[in-house]
Amino acid sequence: MTRQARDFAVAAGALGFALGGFFDGILLHQILQWHHLLSGLPQAADDLRLLVMTDGFFHLAMYAVAAFGLAWLWRARSGLDAPGAGSSMVASVMIGFGAWHVTDAVLSHWLLGIHRIRMESDVPLAWDILWLVVFGLIPIMLGFRIRRGNHSLTGRSAPLVLAALTSGAGAVQAVPPSAEAPVVVLFRQGMDEVQMMGAIEVVDGKLAGRDATGTLWIVAVPDGVSTAGLYARGALVVTGTWLPAGCLDYTRTSEV
Numbered sequence: 001m002t003r004q005a006r007d008f009a010v011a012a013g014a015l016g017f018a019l020g021g022f023f024d025g026i027l028l029h030q031i032l033q034w035h036h037l038l039s040g041l042p043q044a045a046d047d048l049r050l051l052v053m054t055d056g057f058f059h060l061a062m063y064a065v066a067a068f069g070l071a072w073l074w075r076a077r078s079g080l081d082a083p084g085a086g087s088s089m090v091a092s093v094m095i096g097f098g099a100w101h102v103t104d105a106v107l108s109h110w111l112l113g114i115h116r117i118r119m120e121s122d123v124p125l126a127w128d129i130l131w132l133v134v135f136g137l138i139p140i141m142l143g144f145r146i147r148r149g150n151h152s153l154t155g156r157s158a159p160l161v162l163a164a165l166t167s168g169a170g171a172v173q174a175v176p177p178s179a180e181a182p183v184v185v186l187f188r189q190g191m192d193e194v195q196m197m198g199a200i201e202v203v204d205g206k207l208a209g210r211d212a213t214g215t216l217w218i219v220a221v222p223d224g225v226s227t228a229g230l231y232a233r234g235a236l237v238v239t240g241t242w243l244p245a246g247c248l249d250y251t252r253t254s255e256v
Helices: 003-031 048-075 085-111 124-148 157-174 193-202
Strands: 183-187 206-210 216-220 235-238
Touching: 003 048, 003 085, 048 216, 085 124, 183 193, 193 206, 193 216
Parallel strands: none
Antiparallel strands: 183 216, 183 235, 206 216
């Protein structure tokens, strides 16, 4: 393999690895809510604020991997028109995507035990293996098959698509829930319960739940009522707005 081919493989593999992490975090941590990064640790399982924070650090790490891949791809941009460059990058993205799921299964699920694919399942190992095969081993095998084949993609179009997918995967986290769904509000440290309830009353909200620390609250806000007033009363993040709330979306907490 030439140096140029190695650069493509490293860049696309890093992008695929990051996309695998975004896929995991957005789908399993936020939408399906099957687990958070540290759901398997007893000392963290009941602290929603800690779970949300560590999920955020996880996504930040995936952004760093994606940035590395894009920077490496820019370094090798002179060879994007080479025959087979596009196919090589797509193959490496698939291999990197699968590699993330293999790494997650072996390290996070089985060696460290910080979470499983479906924490509430009676047979978590079955879910771990199913996820590993479908999203880990199969993409890796398909990636190597594409690399050995004679498929052709335009070299300069492939990185644009990959970059858009990488950015889009992270941007999904900024999309607010529907207007009728409760919003998650993170208040600043030091506020007492009276102050927080006063902020909620400003937007005619009703308390639906909160985490163990008392600073992360789920609030039901009437349809059509703006949540902007919460920021003036001490809120740091409100997931029902267009601010990049990230991993605060779609979280669970105990009912009050």
